[in-house]
Amino acid sequence: MDVFAQIESRVAAALEALKAEGQLPADLPASGFDVETPRDPTHGDLSTNAAMVLAKPARMKPRDIAEKLQARLEQDEDIASVSVAGPGFINITLQPGVWQRLVREILNAGAAYGRSEQGKGQRVNVEYVSANPTGPMHVGHCRGAVFGDALANLLAFVGYDVTREYYVNDAGGQVDVLARSVFLRYREALGEDIGAIPEGLYPGEYLKPVGEALAKEHGQSLLNMPEERWLPLVRTFAIEQIMPMIRDDLAALNIRHDVFFSEASLTQSGTDKVKEAIAALRAKDLIYEGRLPRPKGHEDDEWEDREQTLFRSTLFGDDEDRALMKSDGSYTYFAGDVAYHYDKLQRGYRHLVNVFGADHIGYIPRMLAVVAAFAGGTVERDAKGKLKSWQSSGGSTDLAIKVVNLVKLFKNGEPYKMSKRAGTFVTLRDVVDEVGRDPVRFMMLYRKELEQLDFDFAKVTEQSKDNPVFYVQYAHARAASAFRNAQNVFPDLAPRSAKVWEADLSGLTDAGELDLIKKLAQFPRLIAGAARAEEPHRLAFYLYDVASALHGQWTRGNDSPHLRFIQPEDGVMTAARLAMIAAVQQVISSGLSVLGVEAPESMR
Incomplete structure (x- = not known):
């Protein structure tokens, strides 16, 4: 089903045959090369750099290897032509039958098309959102939430065992x-008349029902307690009230986590995970007592000019060592994060993904440092026994930190401010209620996560090619409408009918049709590459290209009636084109599912 993988296999087989014939060195590896789509489509369907990659180990000129491969590949019945370009690139044009067969393969595979065992069931923990439980989600959380959820879907699609986690x-x-x-x-x-909300407290209206619920449960009893008694009671009550609010906000975006991990649980119920984590680092000789220099250019709440318990994070690329315990014995904020990631590793995860906002970029080096420390390795010392470096054991544990940039709200190109139920910020629910879940999710993914995103409420709801989410969803709906219209002429050509699934596809020879199928052929490789790079935006871009190809072919049919999907006088051709459209539908549906966006059957 992966055309690229099939041709890669045939190039490898050709190399093996050339080795067996003595035309290439017997010990030459038949791997390490790529098969890609040429930048210039006039060069062919596929291109490989095999000759370029193997020239040095073969001690031959790349073009000499390319010409030998050309002669061998031209014997393949699925290959129409092979040419050698430049110093040794090999361009390959496939027979139309390859693309025609792919349509049937996609239909037979259904939702499995593009899936793989790339992840081999490996456990991955994706932590995203993790906002403070102090109120409803705001628009600043929205992009990280959507990105993390789509990334988790993408990794699961290629075979990883994914846990979606929220750190409370x-x-x-x-x-x-x-x-x-x-x-x-x-x-x-x-x-009581409380007057204006004092500075430093949360002013949002959303806290009124929480206060009312607290009054209903406790009456006036809390008024007679000192703060040290009512504070822990109210804190627990407030979090229990607000976390369902956060879950509901996330559910509005179709986001549901598998685990909500409580930071407080690290030091509750007779356990002290922070102490355990520090002890584990101390056993590796990565903890010492010392002083840190005053931070330059900014304040650090954890800095104090006294001896503290420090982690040797500079051994792992950080710009300074980090405090874990203050001079009074209390833990720093960073110590909690150390213990949390230590706990993740103890739960058996070896690949961790954290989604950070742009305001946490400075926190990345220390987090990478501590996971690297827990991953395993040995301390190196100089001749005097002084610690000088850390040598990694080369284990499989790793942490990837994905940073999502800011979102700016606009309407018709002008900065847009909405109702602020929360008192100080625009809520995520405000945005979803204004434009709908699908536009929010798709547009949050239609930029690379590190790029700033301008979210224009008018543009994401307009019905035009300039609105990517509409354009992609309309392609899926247009494909569904083709089946409805076809049944008015050919009642037996229903979706998933045998006459469509078993259609004679040999008539699919128009250049536009073949180009559309070639787009579908890219899906498995696109998905695999996006998962490796942990970049779901690649899928959003790809779906737009597929939609554009479908809309383009539809338009060509308006100008040239013989290219229309429905040929009233030719049921065989109509069935073949409906099969092609069903394959397009399947790819768009699968891709939108990974992005968490609906694939509609009709559009209003």
Whole structure:
């Protein structure tokens, strides 16, 4: 089903035959080369750099190897022509029958087309969103949420065992601020005039029902307690009220996590994962007591001019060592993250993915450092016994950190401010309610994650080629409409009918039809490459190209009636073109599913 892989296999077989004939060195590896689509389509369907890659180990000129391969490949009945270009690139044009067979292969494979065992069942933990549990999701969380979810879908599509995880930051100072904010609303619910919300507390209207629920459960009893007694009670209550709100916001984007991991759980119920993690690093001689220099150019809340417990993160590329315990014995914020990732590794994950916002870029080196430390290796010392470096054991554990950039809201090209139910920010739910889930998800993925994204409410809802999500969904709906229209003429040509699935495809020879099928041939390789690079935006771009090819062929039929998908006088050709359209539908449907976007049967 992967045309590229099939031709790669045939090039390898040709190399083996040439070795057996003594035309190439017997020990020459028949691998390590690529088969790709040529940049210039006039050069052929596929191109390989095999001769260029193998020239040095073969001690031969690339063109000499290319010409030998050309002669061998020209004997393949599926290959129409082979040419050698430049110093030794080999361009290959396939017979139309290859593309015609691919249509049937896609139909037979159905939703399995493009799937693979690339991941081989390896366990992957993808952590994304992980916003503080202090209120509803805001638009700043939206892009990271969509990116992380699509990436998890993409990895699962190619065979990884994926866990979608949310880290609940419920142990820091921000949840104490939340508790005090809710306590203020609690007093308000009991009839007190609280006046203006004090600076430093959360002012959002969403906390009013939380305060009312607190009043209903506890009555006035909390008013008579000192803060050290009511604070932990209100903190727990507030988080229990707000986490369902966060889940609902994410569900509006069709995002559901497998695990919600509590930061507070690291040091609760008689366990201290932070202590365990520090002990594990200490056993590797990666912990010491010392002082850190004052940060330059910015404040560091964890800096103090006293001896602290430090992690040797500079051994792993960080610009300075990092504090894990302050001089008073309390843990730093970073220590919690160390323990959390230590826990992930103890749960058996060897590939970790974290999705960060652009404001956390500075945090990346220390996180990479600590996962590298836990991954295994040995300390190297100089002649005096002084630690000088860390030698990795080359294990399979790794952490990938994906950074998503900011989203700016516009309407008709002008900055757009919406209702702020939260008091200080635009909520994710505001955006979804305004334009719908599918435009939000697709457009959040229609830029590489590191690029800033301008989200224009008017553009993402207009019905035009300039709106990518509409253009792709319309292609799927247009394909469905072709079947509905065809049944008015040929009632037996229903979707998934035997006459379509077993159609004679030999008539699919028009250049536009073959180009469309060639687009579909790229899907398995596109999916595999996007998964390796952990870049779901590649799929969004690809789907737009497929949609463009389908719309283009439809338009050609308007100008040239013999190219129309439905030929009232020719049921055989109509069935063949419907089979091709069904294959397009399948690829668009699978791709949109990975992106978490609906593939509609009709558009209003």
